[in-house]
Amino acid sequence: MTDLFPTRHIGTDTDAQSTMLSAIGAASSREWASVEELVAAAVPDSIRVDADRAPALPEPIGERAAIRELRAIAARNTVNRSLIGLGYYGTITPAVIKRNVLENPGWYTAYTPYQPEISQGRLEALINFQTMVSDLTGLDTANASMLDEGTAVVEGMLLARRASKAKSSTFVVDADTFPQTLALLRNRAEAVGIQLAVLDLASLPADAPELSDAFGLFVQYPGASGRVWDPSAVIRTAKDAGAVIVAAADLLALTQLRAPGELGADVAVGTTQRFGVPMGFGGPHAGYMAVRKGLERQLPGRLVGVSQDAVGKPAYRLTLQTREQHIRREKATSNICTAQVLLAVMAAMYAVYHGPAGLRAIGRQVHLSTAGVAGALRASGVEVVSRSYFDTLQVEVDDAATVVARAHDRGLL
Incomplete structure (x- = not known):
């Protein structure tokens, strides 16, 4: 120099x-x-x-020496295995996706492109994402990703408020909701004058009066406890009273379970982290939102559509942008004006890589492994409370705190 x-x-x-x-x-x-x-x-x-x-800094060293020193420091870490769940799960990122998407600077953006003429590849990848979400949720239209599951649920609540003709200000929430999601719902509901009614929907009679006095209803599917149940009767009662139904669904579980659209949900939300995106200490991950026909203009966030170019060939572009903040300002459907495009593309490529049969096989293997654990626990004399589940079990032990502490000592969080 x-x-x-x-x-x-x-x-x-x-x-x-x-x-x-x-x-x-x-x-x-x-x-x-x-x-x-x-x-x-x-x-x-x-x-x-x-x-x-000035701080006392060591003498400069070469690149190889620096890497050796950094590896020695990293080796002091204790690598644990997270079994916390609640929307965050270990996954395998295929090497081809890791190398060509996650580590490729060409994909490095959180944003959807405003210049379609130079962004056809990214827009096509997002069309794949939207199609994947729509197919798995059984709903007509999905957007190009949300920030995460929690904020997607909040946006679902606000969408229900806009779309419902009910005069009630009450939003019914399943008691088996992820705790972090419930905290976000409470925070946002208080700010906009919405009353939350947290009820155990699985044990609630289908004709319960609380279901007929709400503008919306939220179901966690499967629940935070791991419970899988059929909410269609509860959903039907609430819908007959004018409520808009929001379901937070695990996409991998949907390869084995009925889709939210089949159950009667108007809106499905959730995270796509399980589709090849590392946990990353809790994020970031791409959320998703899908809606039934007729609610497209209430969707928050970006929406990619298919059009034609000047010579009549298929071309991708952002569509229905008059819903959005950069055009409608304070009248927009949402103030969320970004996305998680890199991670959405990863999830979409994961689905493309494995295909429908591959995704079903992964979901089946996850469930069978969980069933194997449940059988081993019962054989050991442990009471397994869960009867219907996908990948999360509830067990009853004499001293839960001691069991958790012993698991932690063995690297299981």
């Missing part, structure tokens, strides 16, 4: 700094003749690191 390189390419040069100092009247008043003097005057001494107080 020559002496000229830093001044040419790193930050501002001396002439530019003098010009800026002159613009604020510093150089002319001769109060600060240089940037260093300006910093000394503006930054409190208590947080400034001067030469005599």
Whole structure:
């Protein structure tokens, strides 16, 4: 590196700094003749690191030596296995997706493209995502991803409020909802004047009066406890009273279970993390939202559609954009004006890579493995409370805290 390189390419040069100092009247008043003097005057001494107080740094080393040292530090970590669940699960990222999508700078964006003429590949990948979500949920239209499952559920509640003709301000929520989702619902509901009614829907009679006095109903499917049940009767009662039904569904479980659309849900939301996206200490992951026909214009977020180019060939573009914040401002369906495109593309490519039969096989293997664990627990004398489940079990033991602590000591969280 020559002496000229830093001044040419790193930050501002001396002439530019003098010009800026002159613009604020510093150089002319001769109060600060240089940037260093300006910093000394503006930054409190208590947080400034001067030469005599500079931290003691080690001598520089080469790249290979640095990598060895970093690996030695990383080796001190204890690698545990998370069994917490609640929407976050271990998954396998196929090497071809890891290399060509996750690690490919060409896909590095969270955003949907505004310039379709130069973004046909990304838009086609998002069409795959939308089609995948629509097929698995049994609903007509899906958007190009949400930020995560929790915010998708909140958007589902707000969509229900807009779309329902019921005069009630009550939103019925399944008591078997993920705790983090319930916390978000409570936070947002309070801000917009919505009353939450948290009920154990699985044990609620189908003709319960609470179901007839709500603008919307939310079902976690499967539940936080792992329970799988048929909510169609409860859904039917609420819909007959004018409620809009929102279901948070596990996409992998849907390869084995009835789709939310078949159960009567108007809106399906959730996360696509299980489709090849690493847990990443809780995120980020791509959420999803799908709606029945007639609710397309109530969808938040981006929506990719198929059109034609100037010569009549199929072309992809963002559609129904008049719903969105960058056009309708405060009248938009939502203030969410972004997405999780990189992770949505990963999930879509995971589905393409495995295909419908492959996804069903993965879901079946997950369930059979869980059933094997349940059988082993029963054989050991442990009471398995769960009767109908996909991949999460509830068990009853004498001292749960001790069991959890012993599991933690063995690297199971």
